[in-house]
Amino acid sequence: MLELKHIKKYYYVGDSVTKALDDVSVSFRKQEFVAILGPSGSGKTTMLNGIGGLDIYDSGDLIINGKSTKNFSESDWDAYRNNSVGFIFQSYNIIGHLSILDNVELGMTLSGVDNEEKKKKAREALERVGLGPHINKKPNQLSGGQLQRVAIARAIANDPEILLCDEPTGALDTETSEEIMKLIKELSAERLVIMVTHNPTLAKEYADRIINFADGKILDDSNPFVEDTTKDNFELKKTKMTFWTALKLSFTNLKTKKARTALTAFASSIGIISIAIVLALSSGFQKQINKTQGNTLAQFPVTISQTASKQSAPDTDKVKNSKSKKVTAKLSQQEKSTHTNKLNKKYVNYIKNLDPELSKNVTYNYSTGMNLLSKVDGKVKTAQFSNTNSSNSLSGVSAAMASSTGVGSSVYPSSDNNGKNFLKKHYKVISGSLPQNENEVVLIVDRDNSTNINALKNIGMNVKDNQKLDFNKIVGQEFKVVSNNDYYKQVTDSLYTPNSDISSLYNSNNNKTLKIAGILKVKSESSENILSSGIAYSDKLTKDIVNTNKNSDIVKAQKNSDVNVLTGSNVDDTTKESLVSYLGGSSTPSSILIYPSTFKTKDKVLDYLDKFNQGKKESNKVIYTDLAGQVSSLTGGLMDAITYVLVAFAGISLVTSMIMIGIITYTSVLERTKEIGILKALGARKKDVTRVFDAETTILGVSSGVLGIVIAWLATFPINAILKNLTDLSNVSQLNPVHAIVLIVISTVLTVIGGHIPARMAAKKDAATALRSE
Ligand SMILES: Nc1ncnc2c1ncn2[C@@H]1O[C@H](COP(=O)(O)OP(=O)(O)OP(=O)(O)O)[C@@H](O)[C@H]1O
Known part of the structure; x- marks a missing residue:
């Protein structure tokens, strides 16, 4: 069934080398209860992790049902852990924020077993370990022995061929230990069970075979087995976790930390709030400016009348005293600057040809x-x-x-x-x-x-x-x-x-x-x-x-x-x-x-009128009056500049909140290292782990975006009231729905990016190391 051939696993820390497994060769039967005994640090857990695919050996070969694992890919190992191996740990490793049923279902969830079958199998497993009456309890409502039973139910739910137990009774009292041992013994009737223990009495009482370990080597084996057939009929069913499952997992996790999640979402929504408010105000102001422009232009249209005054510089010459005996007839300054426009048919037609877009x-x-x-x-x-x-x-x-x-x-x-x-x-x-x-x-x-x-x-x-x-x-x-x-x-x-x-x-x-x-x-x-x-x-x-x-x-x-x-x-x-x-x-x-409709088009209208005068004699020129020109210094350009500056500032707060999300995800990764280990032990792929955290940041991003938009929208009411009071302009701040949607998308994308890097780090974590963390 399972054969270890010259397996070596060395750990290098600084200059020292720990030979955790030093050329171990051993074979296991399809069905037996093996106990591994040995002093602390002798390499028992390392071997168990090696057999379970949590830790990959340095050299040698692990042969499963005649199939060498030398060329196993990462996904092969994931699949192997998911459907061939069940793990039971000393510290139970139950995910606290999931229900008992969800914990037991987790392995099947990862391999995409359909919902009904998954539920049925999980219930059966829980009943088998004697937890039928406690099925609706939360993990924190169970005793140590009961938690270990949940762990056993989880390990056997998918009916694996190999059950690996790492000091399953280490944290339990004698009486409960006996019960658990009986349960494991019962399970060994159908499969290979390998159990690491410090307790020789329990080992002798329940195990069929005892292997003694010391310094990474097998000292003796009470019932050795030699694998005879080399059949290669081992098949792996690949695991796959849907993004939906990841979302559900993250959602239940976030639910257990409601206050923290709400605070995080609020803090990271501040960037969105400020950008939304700036955009709402600037588009509102722009609308006001356009309206005022339109109205100003309507009040002061470009006027072409029969008489116009020329914009000539006033005569500043000092009047000299004349000694002449004659009187000079002189046109008054005002009359000099009066120009008579010839508004004839030709000119009227020229105006009629003005682009209707302009006016x-x-x-x-x-x-x-x-x-x-x-x-x-x-x-x-x-x-x-x-x-x-x-x-x-x-x-x-x-x-x-x-x-x-x-x-x-x-x-x-x-x-x-x-x-x-x-x-x-x-x-x-x-x-x-x-x-x-x-x-x-x-x-x-x-x-x-x-x-x-x-x-x-x-x-x-x-x-x-x-x-x-x-x-x-x-x-x-x-x-x-x-x-x-x-x-x-x-x-x-x-x-x-x-x-x-x-x-x-x-x-x-x-x-x-x-x-x-x-x-x-x-x-x-x-x-x-x-x-x-x-x-x-x-x-x-x-x-x-x-x-x-x-x-x-x-x-x-x-x-x-x-x-x-x-x-x-x-x-x-x-x-x-x-x-x-x-x-x-x-x-x-x-x-x-x-x-004209706007100040911009007015300039074009004036250009058009100026063109008529090009190359014409002074008396044939048509002079217009542009009263609005005097008001035109306030243009949209100024508003644009202000908006850019404000958006830049608001953008900084968005980036800040993105960094914050990154830090929060990173802390969450550290906090949930154990969970990552459990997920991996159950056959989760790197991708799945990344997904769980990506899903979490997606939830955070969407909620902070939506929260930000809602707050910004609510803020438009007091802002408008204040502006109305101060400036008599009503409804200045208006949140454009398109801006709102775009901002939610930006918030989500930025948050996911900010959280993706720690998520990748989490996914890369070695399963065995992750499980060892406290
Ligand atoms: N990630 C690691 N890095 C460095 N050394 C490690 C690592 N994991 C295990 N070791 C070392 O490998 C050796 C074997 O460890 P292992 O946990 O397999 O022992 P064990 O027999 O299971 O001990 P215990 O019974 O106390 O759990 C120990 O000396 C340990 O310090």
Whole structure:
């Protein structure tokens, strides 16, 4: 069955050599109870470990069922230990954190025996050793004798051919020793039992054969055996432990150290917490910056109006005293820096070709009057979409001109979904709805629901300061837009006057009907001033009106006349041009407003505008005003830099926690050296041992990652509350779910890496040395 041929095992410590086994040759029968006796240090345990494959001999050969083990690989030894040998130790070697049943099942767990069979065999073994009634107890609830019985049950559960016992009764009292010996004797009826003992009486009483050992040599053998047949029919079933088993093993181990595990997970989650918070804050800040940028740009669009001021350096020359007798005519500094932009068709087309990615919203303002009529309380009145006090202004011209400055315009761009997207971004509907087309206008109110009184007066409302109006008095109000040909009557050849019969004008079928679709309120402080409070309308509406009126009689008359066709007074060229424009005779806009989406795209928009001016004469250049440029110093770049620095700091704490995990795993390895020995004695491969520790660090990594994310997420609430208090910004800290998942993965990977090295060290531990450790 088992034959040792000239086995040598020397230990070298410093200069001294211990010959633990010195040329030992012996054979064992398939079934017998062999006792090995000998003084302490004579090499008995070394031989037993050698036979069991826990310790590999230096030279000689161990022959199992006729098969030489000289060329055994590591996995062959693992398999041999797992399915051919059962070990019983003096110190029981029961794994404390596993249940009795789990301990007994461990060998079968390692060899992948299916669950049901494993349970059945383990129960049978426990019943056989007389532990049936104690099956549900924990190891720490058993006596020494009972623990040794668990060890015996574990050794025989897989029905091995060889049972190796290293002083099985060494730690037990006489009575219990007798019981254990009887049990072992009983088991020897079915297999080869080799027992190391110091007790000659027990040996004589129970063993069939006694071998005396001294100084690594066999002194005498009471019943020697010579192996006759050399049959080679020995087969090994390879062991394999699944990662799932490893996880279960680690999990039960961690469960026994709940407080420590929780503390470890918390400590190592600190790195994750800090990174998660930094990321949550920085992405929140970035969002805020983008929002502020968008709003700032909406407030201060790039403005191109008919007159712009050149950014010329002020004249710093000292005025010299002149002795001349003449007066010099001189342009004022302000007039010198005034530039007239030619917003002709070519330029408008150039703007129309602007990449829509850069700006979705472009407003074209036309300084045209509208000839509006509205019926209030059954009476037809003239109306205006304007915030100027109409009783003070001489004509609508100045009011219409006022809307061309850019800031606080009443015209919104129709370019992006009829203006709906633009309005939705900055306003919320408090009554009615968003305008569906250019024939619907809206009333813009401030956050306190107030609006310009003139705007209300100009649409026919008879209101006093601070008077309150119902929403439904405003929403739904209709206006008629009368064409120039209907609105103006020719009085003489060159004079026109508005038709005074406004009631019949109101009912004319030629009119276009406008309606107040809704009342909109600014969303936030930063949205104020985007459109001035009062009536706001789409630039498409004014464009339509221009199209209707550009060839009207009055426009033609005004174009051909040097007097104001409405008043008869003389006009210069500039005033004439404004009059034509007011009457709807000019199809080029009085100003263009471009709302870029971000500061980055704004730079590209400016580049595009600059390109138009390249190589052009000074007078043909179009000069724009970039009010937002003055605010643009705060860019995302700064935020990025801050985030990098913070993430770097947080990363350091992550690395620190990884090192800590490494140290903890290493301590755990030291602590569990014995367990590693037991696992190996039961046939665990190196890989399996590594797995057990990898599984442990995986559990730790995942839990510290999840814990870190949960804590960071919980922290966002107080952080947001504090930031809201300090800065009035709400919901700054927002944990991105993608970041959360990535961080959990990073935590797991780093922890597993940190723990893998000690795990490998654990796996490399020699089984016999591991078992000797206390
Ligand atoms: N890992 C080791 N390194 C160095 N020497 C060792 C090692 N293991 C065992 N030895 C030595 O080998 C010799 C035999 O040891 P072994 O444990 O086999 O003796 P033993 O007969 O079982 O003793 P005991 O009855 O006291 O258990 C001893 O001198 C011991 O010091």
